[in-house]
Amino acid sequence: MNLADLGVLYGMAGAFGGVLVYRRQPRRDVRALGAALLSAPLWPLWLPVLFASQRAERDVQRSGATETEAALLEGHEAVRSTPLEPLLPREAVDRLLRELRRATERYAELSHLLSKKGFDRGAAEERVARLEQRAASPRTLASARLHLENVARLQSLAARDRRALEELSELIAALRTQLVFARYSGSSPGEASDIVTEVWARVEMLGTSSDGPLFELESAQSPTEEYALGQARPDSG
Amino acid sequence: MNSPVFQVFDELLRSPRAVAERSRAGGDLRSLFVAALSALVLGAGVFGATLATSRGGLQLLYSGVKLPLSMVATLLLVVPAFHAIAAGLGRPLSFSGMIGLTLAAAGRGAVVLVALSPLVWLSFDRGLAYHPGVLLAAACYALAGLAALDLVLRGVGFDARGFVIVSLFAGVLLTTGGQAAWMLRPFLGRPSETSVPFFRQRESSFWDAVQQSSLSSLGIYRVTRALSDAGGRRIPSQPNPSGPRLENSDEPR
Numbered sequence: 001m002n003l004a005d006l007g008v009l010y011g012m013a014g015a016f017g018g019v020l021v022y023r024r025q026p027r028r029d030v031r032a033l034g035a036a037l038l039s040a041p042l043w044p045l046w047l048p049v050l051f052a053s054q055r056a057e058r059d060v061q062r063s064g065a066t067e068t069e070a071a072l073l074e075g076h077e078a079v080r081s082t083p084l085e086p087l088l089p090r091e092a093v094d095r096l097l098r099e100l101r102r103a104t105e106r107y108a109e110l111s112h113l114l115s116k117k118g119f120d121r122g123a124a125e126e127r128v129a130r131l132e133q134r135a136a137s138p139r140t141l142a143s144a145r146l147h148l149e150n151v152a153r154l155q156s157l158a159a160r161d162r163r164a165l166e167e168l169s170e171l172i173a174a175l176r177t178q179l180v181f182a183r184y185s186g187s188s189p190g191e192a193s194d195i196v197t198e199v200w201a202r203v204e205m206l207g208t209s210s211d212g213p214l215f216e217l218e219s220a221q222s223p224t225e226e227y228a229l230g231q232a233r234p235d236s237g
Numbered sequence: 238m239n240s241p242v243f244q245v246f247d248e249l250l251r252s253p254r255a256v257a258e259r260s261r262a263g264g265d266l267r268s269l270f271v272a273a274l275s276a277l278v279l280g281a282g283v284f285g286a287t288l289a290t291s292r293g294g295l296q297l298l299y300s301g302v303k304l305p306l307s308m309v310a311t312l313l314l315v316v317p318a319f320h321a322i323a324a325g326l327g328r329p330l331s332f333s334g335m336i337g338l339t340l341a342a343a344g345r346g347a348v349v350l351v352a353l354s355p356l357v358w359l360s361f362d363r364g365l366a367y368h369p370g371v372l373l374a375a376a377c378y379a380l381a382g383l384a385a386l387d388l389v390l391r392g393v394g395f396d397a398r399g400f401v402i403v404s405l406f407a408g409v410l411l412t413t414g415g416q417a418a419w420m421l422r423p424f425l426g427r428p429s430e431t432s433v434p435f436f437r438q439r440e441s442s443f444w445d446a447v448q449q450s451s452l453s454s455l456g457i458y459r460v461t462r463a464l465s466d467a468g469g470r471r472i473p474s475q476p477n478p479s480g481p482r483l484e485n486s487d488e489p490r
Contacts, residue, residue: 038274044313045336046270052333053265 017043021050026115068169069097075176078183087196088179096203100168103206107165110158114151121155124148161206168202175199241268242275249276249344256345257391260338263331270337273344280347281305285424287354288374291361292426295433303421303435308343310421311414315339318409319389326402328393338392346385353377367428368453374425375447382410412443419443 018040025032038046076093079085113119128144136144178192245268248255259269285304289296320335330338360373386403393399418424423437 038271042274042309042313045316045340048333049266049270049336052263052331053267056264 011040014040014043017047021047027120028117068100068165068172071169071172071176072096072100075172075179078176078180082183084179084182084192087192088175096199099203099206103161103165103168103203107158107161110154110161114154114158119151119154121148121151124151164202164206168199168206171195171199171202242272245269245272246276249273249341250348253345253388254391256341257338257388260334260341260392261330263334263337266333266337269341273337273340276344277308277340277347278305280344280349280351281308284347284350284354284357284377287358288370288424289426290358291365291367291370292428292433296423296426299433299435300424304418304424305347307414307418307421308347311410311417312339312343314413314417315406315410318413319406322405322409323393323402326398326405328398328402330393338389342385342388342392345388346381349381349384350377353380367425368450370425371450375450382407415443415447419446 018036021039022028022032022036025035035046035050039050072093076088076090079088080090117123124144124147128141128148131141131144175192175195178195181187182192245256245259248259249272256269260266281304282301285300285302286297288304289300316336316339319339320330320332323330323335357373357377361370365373386407389406390399390403393402419442421436423430423434426433
């Protein structure tokens with residue numbers, strides 16, 4: 001094997017790597033194209049960095065949940081075997097942890113789903129506009145609008161879950177410090193009790209579907225068009 | 238380029254310690270990769286083109302392309318060796334961290350080359366001949382290499398073990414980088430050549446070329462057609478036209 005053969009093999013591996021990187025990107029935009037183009041000539045250097053960076057991003061998402069769990073456990077440790085223990089007993093901690101993990105997994109699944117090409121809101125909006133421009137049949141247009149509506153609902157759901165998880169995370173961190181403070185200062189657990197109540201309320205809210213409108217579509221659509229597919233709206237019960 | 242890339246570029250210029258720590262920490266190194274690669278391509282490109290000012294013309298473009306190419310090719314070959322050396326001597330870094338560190342070091346070295354470009358350009362402009370020019374370029378590479386190895390040393394740890402790791406890596410880098418650059422020459426372009434080739438025909442090796450250039454700069458030229466048994470000898474100032482053809486005998490002294 002001479003240098004030219006080696007070059008051909010290297011180039012083939014680079015082209016394969018480039019395609020792989022482009023297909024694995026959550027969004028097919030300029031960044032994705034740049035990552036793919038870097039992969040072609042520099043795959044032995046770029047691919048390990050790219051994959052490690054993507055792994056690090058996922059770890060950061062996961063560690064957020066882990067930190068909240070640690071805060072919850074520390075809060076329980078602070079009141080264990082003290083008169084304050086009924087505020088945050090072990091059973092309650094276990095249930096909170098279960099709910100927290102379930103909500104985190106649900107959010108991760110939603111985020112992953114929304115990063116796929118078929119769930120791109122911009123593309124769905126473009127498609128509706130294109131169909132409107134070329135005066136597509138009402139049935140086709142209704143299907144495209146329903147798809148757009150569903151994508152928008154999923155996006156709103158993911159955004160709401162993220163906010164709820166962030167708020168819950170901050171609340172649990174505050175609960176931990178409040179319990180530690182109450183234990184060492186001997187002060188009234190009143191505020192800690194309020195926070196515990198608030199935490200439970202937030203946990204109950206996590207994962208429940210929204211009743212109100214999560215978004216508003218810019219273009220008006222008639223009920224006839226909406227139900228033209230003969231299928232119920234996702235929020236119709 | 239976005240702001241994280243510019244931030245890393247700034248660190249590359251002003252805070253090698255921060256770059257080393259960033260590489261050691263691992264995580265998301267994409268901005269470091271892009272910033273270091275940009276510095277490498279631009280810096281080495283500018284220096285390559287500066288080297289070619291001795292010849293001018295198409296050589297400016299060729300050298301501006303080939304010098305970054307030789308540095309990137311060197312990196313492709315030496316990073317796994319560096320990873321193995323560091324891991325074998327008890328300083329394992331993640332492979333991506335090792336790539337980030339090595340690329341950042343190369344980028345910093347390229348920035349040093351840019352800083353030396355005016356000096357090189359001035360020297361050629363003042364009539365510096367081919368062989369002293371090659372040695373000047375080699376000296377610039379050495380300075381840039383030291384700046385790069387300094388960053389690598391900060392990355393693997395500034396102690397005895399770190400010195401051993403970096404020394405071994407420097408050995409690998411010197412031989413691999415030298416050979417890669419030698420295969421992609423000419424960067425200056427011999428004055429005796431009438432045309433400007435993108436690649437010169439393969440002759441002997443990098444170390445032979447270093448030895449030959451050193452002797453030539455002292456006025457000692459080897460006989461081209463019998464390199465194997467020529468020990469190098471001093472030639473008279475007016476070579477015998479009927480004698481054997483001496484390499485570079487028609488160059489300006």
